[in-house]
Amino acid sequence: MAKISPSILSADFSNLKEEIGKVEEGGADFIHLDVMDGIFVPNITFGPPVIKKIKAVTEVPFDVHLMIDRPERYIEDFIVAGADIITVHAESTTHLHRTIQYIKSYDKKVGVALNPSTSLESIEYVLEDIDMVLIMTVNPGFGGQSFIPAMKRKIQRLRKTIDDNNLDIKIEVDGGVKLDNAKEIIDLGVDILVVGSGIYGAEDVVQRTKMFKNI
Ligand SMILES: O=C(CO)[C@H](O)[C@H](O)COP(=O)(O)O
Numbered sequence: 747m748a749k750i751s752p753s754i755l756s757a758d759f760s761n762l763k764e765e766i767g768k769v770e771e772g773g774a775d776f777i778h779l780d781v782m783d784g785i786f787v788p789n790i791t792f793g794p795p796v797i798k799k800i801k802a803v804t805e806v807p808f809d810v811h812l813m814i815d816r817p818e819r820y821i822e823d824f825i826v827a828g829a830d831i832i833t834v835h836a837e838s839t840t841h842l843h844r845t846i847q848y849i850k851s852y853d854k855k856v857g858v859a860l861n862p863s864t865s866l867e868s869i870e871y872v873l874e875d876i877d878m879v880l881i882m883t884v885n886p887g888f889g890g891q892s893f894i895p896a897m898k899r900k901i902q903r904l905r906k907t908i909d910d911n912n913l914d915i916k917i918e919v920d921g922g923v924k925l926d927n928a929k930e931i932i933d934l935g936v937d938i939l940v941v942g943s944g945i946y947g948a949e950d951v952v953q954r955t956k957m958f959k960n961i
């Protein structure tokens with residue numbers, strides 16, 4: 747069964763404690779935190795101080811998606827704030843291998859994210875070092891966009907590479923995941939679904955989280 751990582755990007759930022767409580771009640775496996783710096787992506791969200799505050803209101807592990815330029819500058823801050831999994835973009839750091847080892851030196855799980863146009867070959871030589879690959883299925887920066895169909899091929903190819911080489915890597919998919927395409931995406935071999943507007947856009951967020959869990 748796929749795990750669910752609700753993204754608070756589409757939650758009510760004035761009421762994060764209650765918003766996180768709803769997905770926790772619905773059975774969320776992770777809380778997905780979209781950190782944007784206005785440089786790597788054309789939007790700005792929040793950073794370590796906010797993460798530190800909300801860490802205190804939930805037991806659910808934090809899945810931190812860094813959409814920031816040169817993330818190695820802030821890794822320690824995000825770990826101190828409460829990140830359990832840290833995902834950096836392959837496009838955002840010149841020395842990806844070094845950044846991965848740096849995150850691992852803190853004994854944290856590490857993921858690498860790929861923009862839609864970035865090929866899987868760019869992470870070929872770090873696959874044995876990472877815990878997760880995050881396939882962006884929209885261009886990063888905003889919630890509520892549509893799933894890019896060509897990403898299905900990318901997910902399938904990654905699934906095959908992981909299975910053929912007996913790698914211990916989870917596949918996370920992020921962007922445009924809705925109730926009506928979730929099953930098709932899971933069937934491609936995805937382990938973790940990030941869902942933002944598909945959960946927080948619902949009238950009943952608890953119920954909607956449960957519906958995703960039951961797919
Ligand atoms: O990383 C992201 C955007 O850059 C978000 O996690 C993602 O877009 C989730 O939102 P939605 O489910 O509404 O597409």
Ligand SMILES: [Fe+2]
Pocket residue numbers: 753778779780811920940
């Ligand atoms: Fe994300």
